[in-house]
Amino acid sequence: MAVPRQNCTCQTTIPATSAWVSQQLREAFPDDSAPKYVIFDRGAQFNEEVADTIKSFDISPKRTSFRSPWQNGIAERFVGNCRRDVLDHVIVLNERHLKRLMSEYIRYYHEDRTHLGLEKQTPSCRVVSSASKKHCEVIAIPRLGGLHHRYDMAA
Numbered sequence: 381m382a383v384p385r386q387n388c389t390c391q392t393t394i395p396a397t398s399a400w401v402s403q404q405l406r407e408a409f410p411d412d413s414a415p416k417y418v419i420f421d422r423g424a425q426f427n428e429e430v431a432d433t434i435k436s437f438d439i440s441p442k443r444t445s446f447r448s449p450w451q452n453g454i455a456e457r458f459v460g461n462c463r464r465d466v467l468d469h470v471i472v473l474n475e476r477h478l479k480r481l482m483s484e485y486i487r488y489y490h491e492d493r494t495h496l497g498l499e500k501q502t503p504s505c506r507v508v509s510s511a512s513k514k515h516c517e518v519i520a521i522p523r524l525g526g527l528h529h530r531y532d533m534a535a
Contacts, residue, residue, distance in 0.1 A: 402433040
């Protein structure tokens, strides 16, 4: 016997407006806990009302460059990598701890982490050592408190 389906009252997503974004900002930064700046794109919902709300918190609004939608993808990719590589694995204790983690992650990201877009090189162009000897010892250099490692050949 077939069970009749019940009618589903699905709500459609309402597009974000500048008033909604401004309210979300007010709720996101209570008690003078605002960052130094906020980066946002040139979407219609980020108009002067939103910029004024951001400035009222003593935050510098930073917009992505005009006709440069590729910047959004780069920023989102970095934030996603940071979240997956560090923040999903660490409990952040306070702002000072977060700043230390982020500075260590940025150093790791540029000096140790290989990038497919750079043909598995690092942005700082770290020289990759080759295994020329048969019995070379590989050493692990801990990064980010041992969460990640850089591997090198022993001298």
